[in-house]
Amino acid sequence: MSPLDAPRDPRNSDLDAALIEAREAYAAARPQSAAIHAKAREVMPGGNTRTVLFYTPFPTAMVRGEGAHLRDADGRDYLDLCGEYSAGLFGHSERRILDAVKAAMDRGINLAAVGENEVRLAALICGRFPSVEQVRFTNSGTEANIMALAGARGLTGRTEVLVFRGGYHGGVFTFPLGVPVSAVNLPIPMRFADYNDAAGAAAAIREAGDRLAAVLVEPMQGSGGCIPATREFLQALRDATKETGALLIFDEVMTSRHGYGGLQQRLGITPDMTTFGKYMAGGMSFGAFGGRRDVMAVFDGHRPGAMPHAGTFNNNVLSMAAGCVALGEIFDESAAEALFARGETLRAALNAACAKHGVAMHFTGAGSMLNPHFRNGPVTAPYKASPEEEQMRELFFFDMLAAGIYLARRGMAALSLPVTDADCARFVAAVDEFCAARKPVLKPA
Incomplete structure (x- = not known):
């Protein structure tokens, strides 16, 4: 027939x-x-x-x-x-955030200088996420992941990064299942493993050995379908990266809202670095990456040979002011x-x-x-x-x-x-x- x-x-x-x-x-x-x-x-x-x-x-x-x-x-x-x-x-009309943004605008928009609000916001983030001793700001979660990987590669002197099929870490790090690697992705040498496969991921980390700079993972895949990682899976990543010297980076751009200290605090697993974005500036453009003090020291301008991290709007006054209110007064x-x-x-x-x-x-x-x-x-x-x-x-x-x-x-x-x-x-x-x-x-x- x-x-x-x-x-x-x-x-x-x-x-x-x-x-x-x-x-x-x-x-x-x-x-x-x-x-x-x-x-x-x-x-x-x-x-x-x-x-x-x-x-x-x-x-x-x-x-x-x-x-x-x-x-x-x-x-x-x-x-x-x-x-x-x-x-x-925070919705579309949270008065406290609107007032903070308006007050910042009234004092001038583009000041081309550091300010107190960025120190306040950095302290708020460092005070609530277990992995973050120091932090730097970006304009989006995409940029946060770019800079976190740059820092990991700079610190370790290694080049390769392990990511997971179905993962999404911004517009230039997107890995949908069953689709060829996107031409928009940055040309960083990538290895791939299956999400929530603890044994397979640990084996992939050990196989990469001293070539692997970092493992980048979402504690819950967002674009991939809101699929939470098991604690066993994340613990296997933590153990294997400690063994091989690669940095473990949690992309908590989305999942940091799932607890006062994000999913890392809720699950009790502390990565070396964490990336943030989305809601933290109350709806303004925002991203951030942070981690252990010794890791973040690669960006310390007081040190010879520090890695550069530019961005005209990294510490823009609107995002800094709104973020202080969003994290400091509302989302406790x-x-x-x-x-x-x-x-x-x-x-x-x-x-x-x-x-x-x-x-x-x-x-x-x-x-x-x-x-x-x-x-x-x-x-x-x-x-x-x-x-x-x-x-x-x-x-x-x-x-x-x-x-x-x-x-x-x-x-x-x-x-x-x-x-x-x-x-x-x-x-x-x-x-x-x-x-x-x-x-x-x-x-x-």
């Missing part, structure tokens, strides 16, 4: 039809966003300047945010659970623990809703960050999604937008502090309705 004559799973054709209908409804409801995108395509390739915000037929254009809510160019309102991919921890230990607990409760409720309908869908994550997977669990490592899974993910995204809930295109949610229990209940109800309505096109559990 010809493959063309083979019976098709009816779910596939139904899924195609459901997705076409969802796209058409999405486009029809957003003529202003469509017009903005059409104009943008004339002057920007693809019509935008940030890949993660690109999706077809066109992305929704937002015009206003307040608290945990957004309004788009067509006047539609949303509960914002995207949380600016974890950078929007009690706030961090409350946010983590809220996310854990939400994820459990979402998974209960999925299980109730008997569909192959569940959420992974830690604390206030979570991501749906359209397959049975557990999911402990990144994977290449099937075309059907990608369609289900897209359908989920459009259905949530129709329900007035804004998520990352890949389905990831990152709760902000203004999100309430009622907001979480609304999301659970929307997922429950999605599972009920789309059960005919979802895979059975």
